[in-house]
Amino acid sequence: MMTVTRPRAATTKKTKSSLVIVILVTASLCMVVWFLFSSITLARSVNNDNNDNQNISPQEQASSSKLLLTRSLGSRRQEKILDNSESARWETYKSVYNYQAPLLSNPPSTAAEEECGFGPTYAKFFEQGRDKRSRYMEDKAIYKAFFKERLTGTGTYVEMGAFDGQSESNSRFYDLCLGWKGLLIEANPLTYQKTVQNRPHAHRMSFAPSCKDVGGTVEFYKYPMTNAGQAGKAVTYEGKPTVSVPCGPLGRVLEDVFKGETIHFFSLDVEGVEPQVLATINFEKVKIDVLMVEVDNYFCKENCKLRDTVREIMTNAGYTRHDGVVRASDVFTRPGATFSLIRNYVSRPDPRIDRQKRYKETYDYRLPTNSFQSTPEECGKAPNYMKFFNLPSEEHSRSMEDKIIYHMLFKGRLNHNQPGTYVELGAFDGKSESNTRFFDVCLGWKGLLIEGHPDLFLQAVNNRPQAHRMKFAPSCKEDGTVQFYNYPMSNTGLEGKALEYKGKPTITVPCGPLGPVLEDLFAGERISFLSLDVEGSESMVLETIDFKKVMIDVLMVEVSNKHCVEGCKNRNDVRAIMKKAGYKRFGFGSLVQTSDVYVHPDSPYQPQDT
Missing domain, CATH: 3.40.50.150 (Vaccinia Virus protein VP39)
Incomplete structure (x- = not known):
């Protein structure tokens, strides 16, 4: 008997093909259902988000967007913030400290010669009264003791407690006659306007540089005086009207203005807050050759704790103190300073002092x-x-x-x-x-x-x-x-x-x-x-x-x-x-x-x- 097998094989093949078709159709239907479900869910989600956003203020939406943007930028944004930190500080100096940049890089030579006379003695300038220069000839004494025999170019100065930039000024000589680059700081806003007018060649700021952090304020006595007038420190004016003054650290300001340059002469006269000012300075970053600090006045007489604190700060910073250079002030020099005390210098006090x-x-x-x-x-x-x-x-x-x-x-x-x-x-x-x-x-x-x-x-x-x-x-x-x-x-x-x-x-x-x-x-x-x-x-x-x-x-x-x-x-x-x-x-x-x-x-x- 002959057996026939081919028709059975054909039937099996046909059955398998039908199964594949069913599977494909089923998968397609599932995909369609999934797509429709996802679309409906997404539409509902979007609709709900839109409804929720109606209850969010524009400021909150902006803040949320800013947060998302910051997250998306990640470390690149953080690096940008660090890059702009100095820029942000300068914005503070301008908007809060009323920073005024120098209008002229150097004093006009004719004007300087007319008032200063000729170097190296500058006798004509030093013959003027204290309405144009230092009260007790500090400017002349410092010049003769440290700078007169060693100047090879322009230097740098800072005067803290600048008053109007002219009366009893310890730095005007270095600005006008020597053409030094400088920074004047005067906290009293009334007096500061005169500082700006009288010293166009200097960097100028108006703030109290005695706070460790930026953003604070202190009270200053309104009455103009030729020194700092911080309330509670200038005790002669206790109980008098005051004005709020921005406060911040001095050290970072010096770093930003001078950018690594050595400060050759720094005059500090702020009647009672000298230690607080000095405490804001990192002396590893800010190099000061000659520092003059008034430590003998109405507010600091014998056994003065303030004077002792100043001396301790400067000793810890490695500075050397020189007695008898000027009246009523300590003078400190940095080890290895370009301008140290001239050898064999003998102080000749102003006869007016006697x-x-x-x-x-x-x-x-x-x-x-x-x-x-x-x-x-x-x-x-x-x-x-x-x-x-x-x-x-x-x-x-x-x-x-x-x-x-x-x-x-x-x-x-x-x-x-x-x-x-x-x-x-x-x-x-x-x-x-x-x-x-x-x-x-x-x-x-x-x-x-x-x-x-x-x-x-x-x-x-x-x-x-x-x-x-x-x-x-x-x-x-x-x-x-x-x-x-x-x-x-x-x-x-x-x-x-x-x-x-x-x-x-x-x-x-x-x-x-x-x-x-x-x-x-x-x-x-x-x-x-x-x-x-x-x-x-x-x-x-x-x-x-x-x-x-x-x-x-x-x-x-x-x-x-x-x-x-x-x-x-x-x-x-x-x-x-x-x-x-x-x-x-x-x-x-x-x-x-x-x-x-x-x-x-x-x-x-x-x-x-x-």
Whole structure:
């Protein structure tokens, strides 16, 4: 029997093909179902997200987007932030510290020569008063001790506590005369505007560099002073109005401004916060050749913890301290510094320093213990101040001299951002029949009171805390003593001059020349108004003044009284002296009833109609 197998094989093959087709169709259907399900789910998700986003603020959406972007950038974004850190700091300096870049790279040579004179001595500059340079000749002392014999190019400087960049400035010489690159920091925002104007060649910032972290603020006394005025540190101004000032570390600022350059001279004068400032500096990164820190002043006398702390900081940083280079300051030098103390340098202190010491010992010299903040109620409203001038003579001038002088010479011409100066000889108690109390109390002028009588002097000390005060007779050409009548009077009591007291008991009073005192205390500043009422010794006082060194705008001299009537030699002598000095006289009665008034021909305060 024959077996047939081929048809069976064909059937098996057909069955397998059908199975493959079924599987493919099933898979396709599954894919379609999955796609449809995914599409529906995605659509719902998108719809839900859109609905949720309606409840999210634009700021939150932006923040979320920024976060996602930051995450996506990863380490590349972090590297960019690090690259921009210095840029961010500079933005802080500009927006918060009011940073002002130098306008000119170097001072104009003609202007520098005119004020500075010629190197290497620069004698013309150092002859100026402290309204243009250092108060105690610190700039000259530092220059001679460290830089004069070694300069080969331009250097760098920093002055912390820059004030207006000019008055009592320790760095102006290095800027103007030597053309050094520098940084000035002045925290007081009112004074800082003057700093910007007066020092266009320097980098300038306004902040308190005593905080370890950026972003803080401290309180500063509003009243401008030639040093830092941080509240709680400048104790003389305690209780006075303050202003908030940005605060941050100094060290990073120095790194960013100088970028690895050595700072050749750094002057630090911030009355009480020196340790905090120095603590922000990394001395491994910031190289300072010569550092001068004021450590002897009203706020830091004997056994001063602040001074000890400063010295400890600098010793730990490896610096060497040099005594006797300048007055009232420590000077530190870095080991290996380009400019170290010149070998065999011998400090020659300013002779004015010795004289001021003598003033304290001999004339009982008292520094101001208070400062002008605002016009008191007793003065009334500017510019007439009628309330003050209506006070009795126990509070101001006997015959309205202060009112007449103010209205005829000063009213409408004063720069209240730069107060004037006054001197009163024969100050009595500083209050009764005073010709200068108005200028002190109402205008905030800087002044000097001289009263020879010991008892009256003590009253003047109490009544006029804003003034410099001395007890002596300023009528001797050499140091000595004179006899004063012991009877208090509102003028000098010099024996033999106040004739009505002849035969009365006398006391011994120190005597010396007025001229050097004015030179030392005002140091180149113009004296706006000097009142001289010393009953008979006026000419003797004036003879001690070198009018080429002491510039007085307005001088009032009493020359008509019981001791000086017609044919008075003293009056004639006074007029001869002032004529020789080039002053224009307005005789007694023309401006003031019993006094001659003298006005310097170059004075901005010429008589005007009331």
